[in-house]
Amino acid sequence: MRPARALIDLNALRHNYRLARQIHGGRVFAVIKANAYGHGTLACARALASEADGFAVAFLDEALALRAAGIGAPILLLEGVFDVDELILAARHGLWSAVHHVAQVEMIEKAVLPAPLRVWIKVNSGMNRAGFLPGAVRLIWKRLVISGKVKDCGFMTHFARADESDAAATAEQIRVFDAATRNLPGERCLANSGAILAWPDARRDWARPGIMLYGADPLPGEDHGLQAVMTLESRVVAVRDLASGDPLGYGARFVAPRPTRVGLVAMGYADGYPRSAPDRTPVAVAGKAAVLIGRVSMDMLTVDLTDLPDAGIGSPVELWGKRISVNDVAQAAGTISYELLCNVKRVNFVWEGQGKATVSPAAA
Numbered sequence: 001m002r003p004a005r006a007l008i009d010l011n012a013l014r015h016n017y018r019l020a021r022q023i024h025g026g027r028v029f030a031v032i033k034a035n036a037y038g039h040g041t042l043a044c045a046r047a048l049a050s051e052a053d054g055f056a057v058a059f060l061d062e063a064l065a066l067r068a069a070g071i072g073a074p075i076l077l078l079e080g081v082f083d084v085d086e087l088i089l090a091a092r093h094g095l096w097s098a099v100h101h102v103a104q105v106e107m108i109e110k111a112v113l114p115a116p117l118r119v120w121i122k123v124n125s126g127m128n129r130a131g132f133l134p135g136a137v138r139l140i141w142k143r144l145v146i147s148g149k150v151k152d153c154g155f156m157t158h159f160a161r162a163d164e165s166d167a168a169a170t171a172e173q174i175r176v177f178d179a180a181t182r183n184l185p186g187e188r189c190l191a192n193s194g195a196i197l198a199w200p201d202a203r204r205d206w207a208r209p210g211i212m213l214y215g216a217d218p219l220p221g222e223d224h225g226l227q228a229v230m231t232l233e234s235r236v237v238a239v240r241d242l243a244s245g246d247p248l249g250y251g252a253r254f255v256a257p258r259p260t261r262v263g264l265v266a267m268g269y270a271d272g273y274p275r276s277a278p279d280r281t282p283v284a285v286a287g288k289a290a291v292l293i294g295r296v297s298m299d300m301l302t303v304d305l306t307d308l309p310d311a312g313i314g315s316p317v318e319l320w321g322k323r324i325s326v327n328d329v330a331q332a333a334g335t336i337s338y339e340l341l342c343n344v345k346r347v348n349f350v351w352e353g354q355g356k357a358t359v360s361p362a363a364a
């Protein structure tokens with residue numbers, strides 16, 4: 001079997017969830033949209049099922065997959081519904097829906113629903129991506145209540161810069177949100193991972209952490225005790241010696257500055273490892289620090305083994321995980337941990353920490 005795999009530590013996931021709840025207090029939606037940030041939605045939902053207060057996903061299909069698997073906890077649709085058919089299904093399955101646009105309000109007003117819907121009015125407190133302007137919130141709330149179609153109406157907002165611990169913009173978003181919802185009844189939900197860790201003022205009834213559940217700290221350079229959940233790993237499958245001046249790989253991006261021992265690793269950008277990773281991006285070979293050299297190809301990449309004489313064919317290679325921070329790889333590659341984790345595919349997934357390890361073959 002090709003040795004490329006993503007090892008998912010479900011105990012670490014539970015640890016991180018508990019930490020999020022301990023820091024924030026109140027109740028916590030585990031955000032498991034986008035295949036649980038690449039970690040496997042159902043495995044992650046099942047691992048958290050006995051303790052999560054609720055789950056959050058982006059849209060209906062992600063939620064229906066959870067209901068079909070027997071997850072009965074509250075599930076929040078962060079983008080809300082896209083049409084009336086979705087609205088009816090959301091009500092039928094007891095899903096909670098964000099309402100961020102007036103077209104969704106009109107849909108609710110007109111729909112014949114099988115059950116009242118629990119909604120969360122999304123306030124645009126300054127990110128200017130989705131949500132109602134502060135001045136419109138009270139009227140939207142009134143329309144939803146008068147419609148008779150909703151049972152509980154909460155209020156949420158999302159921060160643009162929560163991962164910057166000194167951004168005045170976040171304090172301002174909190175102020176705008178509080179002013180827009182003053183004296184309106186209903187639960188509040190503000191904090192994503194960055195806000196949980198950096199913005200105590202954003203703590204309300206509910207939080208919505210995503211990335212911190214997977215152990216990638218959104219505040220670079222800080223250590224909040226999160227544990228990496230995914231280890232992306234493979235093995236050295238061939239070794240080659242280059243002479244000084246020999247080129248390596250596509251575009252000859254790397255040219256050996258000295259006699260260089262190169263390890264070929266079964267992992268490429270088709271598996272989700274970023275092609276934008278430059279020479280010297282950190283990896284670990286047989287538990288020791290090493291670096292990527294040469295351009296990442298679709299199925300393979302190359303690492304420098306010159307200073308690791310004991311490493312050779314069969315040596316394990318960690319691309320990110322417990323030893324190599326996904327944040328460091330993301331920074332080197334000019335992106336963020338979120339994108340790297342979401343993009344992992346084609347490798348074998350192995351989930352550990354929920355009884356027996358379960359394995360899904362590549363391309364499942």
Ligand SMILES: *Cc1c(COP(=O)(O)O)cnc(C)c1O
Nearest residue numbers: 031078158192193208209210211
């Ligand atoms: C994805 C998402 C989250 C989770 O954000 P993290 O930064 O991963 O914690 C929270 N709220 C909304 C609206 C989201 O779309």
